[in-house]
Amino acid sequence: MPEHHADRLVPLVRSALGDGNVLAVHLHGSAVLGALGPYSDLDLLAVVRRPTTVDERRALTGALMKVSGGGDRPVELVVVVQDEVRPWRYPPDCEFLYGEWLRGDYERGVVPGPGPMPDLAPLLTVALMGNTSLYGPPPAELLDPVPPADLRRAVVEGVPDLMADLGSDTRNVLLTLARVWTTLATGGIRSKDAAADWALDRLPEEHRAVLARARAVCLGQRPERWDDLRAGVRPCADFLVDAIGRARADQAP
Structure with a gap:
């Protein structure tokens, strides 16, 4: 299993969501915690300027289904609109979520949409800790720290x-x-x-x-x-x- 195919995913995200819309793509999760094991997903966070359209999310879902898993690591991609997480508020809103555990839904035509996602709090915290940008400025320039509470x-x-x-x-x-x-x-x-x-x-x-x-x-x-x-x-x-x-x-x- 290849250890890393994140760089190949950045053009895919920018193409589906629009070059001018994508502010950054950051690594988070196991890849930045130094623990990318055999069962680990490749965890990505994309920060965008504006809310996505249904067609954009459908295109992104279809593209990810073709590259996630198989010979490469499964991909987990979270998309957030910057204005929805900065300034920080709880619960934060997730614009889009792709994960292999939801593949059955995607195959039935479900298109992931916006909604509250408490798990964004630890996710953004790890992204800030990891400080690894595959595209765009580092996380601290786009995201607020999550209060401990x-x-x-x-x-x-x-x-x-x-x-x-x-x-x-x-x-x-x-x-x-x-x-x-x-x-x-x-x-x-x-x-x-x-x-x-x-x-x-x-x-x-x-x-x-x-x-x-x-x-x-x-x-x-x-x-x-x-x-x-x-x-x-x-x-x-x-x-x-x-x-x-x-x-x-x-x-x-």
């Missing part, structure tokens, strides 16, 4: 949806819960495997094998297999959710 609020908001996917997306759910806990406890955002390292040092012995398996799979050290640990998955996830709740309560004013 909004970052904490955002990472907690997605926990119920995560738990609903525990059976079908076990590795990702466990690692994301560990990262939420880490962010609440430390105020920083770490890669999923680094967050798992942090959490493993604080987990009771009976839950460590489950989270350690998720970390090993993420790093490509073990195959994706849960049958031997299935009975421990839910208790481990429940412990992480309880830890998140305690850490959130500790941060309450």
